[in-house]
Amino acid sequence: MATVLAFDVYGTLIDTHGVVAELEERLAGRGHGERAAEFSRRWRDKQLEYSFRRGLMGAYVPFDRCTREALEFTDRALQTGLGDGDRDHLMGVYGRLPAFPEAAEALARFAEAGITCVAFSNGTREAVEGLLERAGIRERFEAVVSVDEVKRFKPDPAVYAHLRQRLEVAPGDTWLISSNPFDVIGARHAGLHAAWVRRSPEAPFDPWGIEPDMTVADLDALAERLT
Missing domain, CATH: 1.10.150.240 (Putative phosphatase; domain 2)
Known part of the structure; x- marks a missing residue:
């Protein structure tokens, strides 16, 4: 893959x-x-x-x-x-929170570029499926991967290992996209690539010596970098 x-x-x-x-x-x-x-x-x-x-x-x-x-x-x-x-x-x-304004267009760009996207969440599969459906973006994801399947929460290394196993993809071919620094650090610690979506220019990143591979202001900026 x-x-x-x-x-x-x-x-x-x-x-x-x-x-x-x-x-x-x-x-x-x-x-x-x-x-x-x-x-x-x-x-x-x-x-x-x-x-x-x-x-x-x-x-x-x-x-x-x-x-x-x-x-x-x-x-x-x-x-x-x-x-x-x-x-x-x-x-x-x-359970019916809105997507960020640029999400739909950015995801469409990834689809046009042939990039596989999955949703990966602390939420249960049922909750996430419903949320994405109501936000109008579910069709852009090949799969929904929930931590509920392993009964752990991010940033436990087990959840990132589960993601890779579900997708049958190598760590170096897996990118975690998150606005949450703890999630980015967890993914990097587990050997994945990670992009930090820094939605606020004032948001600090944890000084742990583990940095994101990429930092972007929003999903449009991510699409500019990866498509």
Whole structure:
């Protein structure tokens, strides 16, 4: 098989902060509408923290449970007073988050160039399939590879090994595309190539001495480099 691009989903293809408008509406009724952006950031950070902690504990649960528990924690931490109905609604919104504006066109360019693309996510296959379908980009991926298949979370080396085994491709022919530095470092540590999608020019990269093979501002810039 030729080179494969394995795209992280949450934060790379799909905008996890696409929930802010719904958060603002829900929080406004409780006098906290101005905290929607902060709530979104803290929810996302805690979601990832919970996956890391569960990975270290060997206590795997599906990623949507980490997301739900992180939502409840953030509500408690910010004392925003969300009810069960609010949390159910927001979890539904999380299942239909939008793709980043340039994603569809960039993926079309990879397809035209004959480059194989797969989605590679901490989310379950069912969740990711639905998310990509609703975002209108599922058809651009040859496969969806989920960590749920090995009951580990990124950046465990086992998940990157699983990706290669599923695709039957050598490490040097596999590129991880992610906006998350921990994912890029995990892939590089596992012997894969990796491109960091640095969506914010202020975003720092972890000073671990493990660098991405490529850094780009968005998926359009990635397509310019690889097609």
